[in-house]
Amino acid sequence: MHFTIQREALLKPLQLVAGVVERRQTLPVLSNVLLVVEGQQLSLTGTDLEVELVGRVSLEDAAEPGEITVPARKLMDICKSLPNDAVINVRLDEQKIIIKSGRSRFTLSTLPANDFPTVEEGPGSLNFSVPQHKLRRIIEGSSFAMAQQDVRYYLNGMLIEVSSGLLRAVATDGHRLAMCSMQAEGIEQVEKHQVIVPRKGILELARLLTDQDAEVGIVLGQHHIRATTGEFTFTSKLVDGKFPDYERVLPRGGDKLVVGDRQALREAFSRTAILSNEKYRGIRLQLENGLLKIQANNPEQEEAEEEVAVDYAGASLEIGFNVSYLLDVLGVINSEQVRLLLSDSNSSALVQEFDNDNSAYVVMPMRL
16 A cells, blocks of 8 residues: 555545544554545545544545555644645555655554454435535534433434424433424435434534535434535444434423524623522523513622513513523524523423524523
């Protein structure tokens, strides 16, 4: 195996692929990246057995085919340390990789490509393509609500639901729920098809969707999701489990509709949060005609109070929330105005963009 490549051309896919590779591995080969040269193409693969990422780069100069695995972190650090315009020459010599650039020379240990695990190809049960920016939007609009290390393992991920002409992402940690949908012309699936993608897979996938205008091809198999762009192929195992019925969680029958300026509310919540209890992050909302009062206090007897003008006409209401949850929602909503639907102090709030129903955020109240 032998190839020559510009530093920049190698560094971009290497950084993304190395992001999948875990530093502490049970199998030594998992801290390596698989390099494969075929014809005029170099592919780099990293995996942690749950998520696999393949990056592809075209080689301008003639190359000798071959495959080998090399330490991901060291290879990336070497590339980073070379000058921006460096040309890197890589050659395999008796199970060692020799990297030359200018007056620099590095020799790295390798492990055979046969030792490298591949994610099994299951039969793809559903194929479709969507614009990258749309998929990224629904992931970013809901991923903050994923649980982190919940014993209900199916919550440590995101539900991706496909039905005719619609793609939807749903995440919940039991205290709040985020749902983001988009119209997708390329989907002709009539029945609902649901998969749960693990947290790490979702975060890695969002990092790859950088090309606004390009499409991403999605394959939903029985045990894997695969996403393919021009430069990458991403595969993640799915979480085996039953996701909660999110339709039942969406509040129905709220009779108190509040419309407010997103930025004004966000700033008021941020300021009030400074003096909320650091552990529980509780704030109190008092709703009156045309006015929302926000109050917080903490064990040190410190208090904060804000008043925000809102569009509301109805009975007064007092309700408590975790301010972090409200700020997370306001951070991903795009519209200038938001609407809150409330019913009483013990019921969840529904927060949405003012001008569409594509996303819905449910936040459970707190007792203060």
